[in-house]
Amino acid sequence: xxxxxxxxxxxxxxxxxxxxxxxxxxxxxLIYAISELLTAIKNPTEPRTVNIEQIVTGDIGSNxxxxxEGFAMYDTGYEETEDNVPVATYFLLVDDIxxxxxxxxxxxxxxxxxxxxxxxxxxxxxxxxxELKELIQSDxxxxxxxxxxxxxxxxxxxxxxxxxxxxxxxxxxSLAAVVVLSAIPFFYxxxxxxxxxxxxxxxxxxxxxxxxxxxxxxxxxLQLKKVEPSLELGKRRxxxxxxxxxxxxxxxxDLMIYIHHVVRYNFIAVSKTHWGVFLNSRNVSVVEPxxxxxxxxxxxVQFSYTSGEGKSETLLLSFDHxxxxxxxxxxxxxxxxxxxxxxxxxxxx
Numbered sequence: 001x002x003x004x005x006x007x008x009x010x011x012x013x014x015x016x017x018x019x020x021x022x023x024x025x026x027x028x029x030l031i032y033a034i035s036e037l038l039t040a041i042k043n044p045t046e047p048r049t050v051n052i053e054q055i056v057t058g059d060i061g062s063n064x065x066x067x068x069e070g071f072a073m074y075d076t077g078y079e080e081t082e083d084n085v086p087v088a089t090y091f092l093l094v095d096d097i098x099x100x101x102x103x104x105x106x107x108x109x110x111x112x113x114x115x116x117x118x119x120x121x122x123x124x125x126x127x128x129x130x131e132l133k134e135l136i137q138s139d140x141x142x143x144x145x146x147x148x149x150x151x152x153x154x155x156x157x158x159x160x161x162x163x164x165x166x167x168x169x170x171x172x173x174s175l176a177a178v179v180v181l182s183a184i185p186f187f188y189x190x191x192x193x194x195x196x197x198x199x200x201x202x203x204x205x206x207x208x209x210x211x212x213x214x215x216x217x218x219x220x221x222l223q224l225k226k227v228e229p230s231l232e233l234g235k236r237r238x239x240x241x242x243x244x245x246x247x248x249x250x251x252x253x254d255l256m257i258y259i260h261h262v263v264r265y266n267f268i269a270v271s272k273t274h275w276g277v278f279l280n281s282r283n284v285s286v287v288e289p290x291x292x293x294x295x296x297x298x299x300x301v302q303f304s305y306t307s308g309e310g311k312s313e314t315l316l317l318s319f320d321h322x323x324x325x326x327x328x329x330x331x332x333x334x335x336x337x338x339x340x341x342x343x344x345x346x347x348x349x
Contacts, residue, residue, distance in 0.1 A: 039163065073092040256278055277313075
């Protein structure tokens with residue numbers, strides 16, 4: 001596999017968090033689209049003729065496209081507001097023969113100019129919101145005292161129609177395709193390391209703007225219960241990816257790759273933990289220079305080593321600049337760690 005292909009594998013794999021957000025949003029939309037599709041499938045193109053009693057008694061459920069008759073009482077009903085601004089108006093549709101009343105959401109907000117009359121209207125039945133349901137239930141006793149019966153479970157949306165079958169099918173298929181395509185990054189590695197010989201560093205290319213955060217680490221780290229005044233090791237291990245790290249020389253030629261992990265909530269630190277990987281000539285088997293591929297390639301060094309539990313582990317350290325990599329490799333050689341030539345096969349993390 002050539003370098004360009006590996007680089008694009010790394011770039012696609014780095015999109016996992018974005019893909020997760022897209023999957024969640026598209027999944028929510030897909031649930032709605034499937035609901036609309038099912039509604040379109042079970043509803044005919046023309047509204048079904050029913051009466052108010054059938055809806056009030058529950059014979060007609062929600063998401064049904066119907067037409068019915070009744071006496072419209074536009075001056076009695078409910079008003080929905082947001083920030084004291086009307087956003088919807090509900091009136092009562094009465095069948096004075098059977099004594100049943102249905103709440104209808106008007107197709108327009110302002111209905112003051114409508115005249116109360118016996119009307120025929122078409123629309124979709126829907127489940128009432130908790131707020132509207134509570135209002136209807138609070139008025140039920142007044143309806144019953146007047147000899148009328150209603151339901152707080154459903155209302156009729158005047159003029160509402162089911163989505164077209166073809167439109168709902170296209171929307172569902174499109175969102176399903178988005179979900180599937182967004183899952184692709186999860187099949188690619190997050191980190192791709194390509195061994196390469198160390199770049200020649202000249203005096204002109206050596207960085208003079210050294211700053212904290214130029215080293216990033218990917219691998220499993222051991223929790224440190226305490227770092228001062230002496231190190232105290234814990235038992236937990238945690239995987240980090242591209243975490244800001246530091247190199248801490250220890251006694252007897254050991255190196256510690258150290259992470260100070262801070263969890264923040266609303267810019268306030270709520271958790272601080274310490275993590276480390278210990279490297280020396282005894283537990284490190286392979287040290288390979290190269291690059292961590294991605295949207296921006298980073299000079300890197302990869303370690304194959306044995307953890308304290310005897311497990312084989314891989315640690316990848318990447319740098320902002322080739323001079324940082326060269327300086328680190330020089331430190332490794334001073335610690336008697338043998339650094340490879342950078343011509344081994346690529347590795348995925």
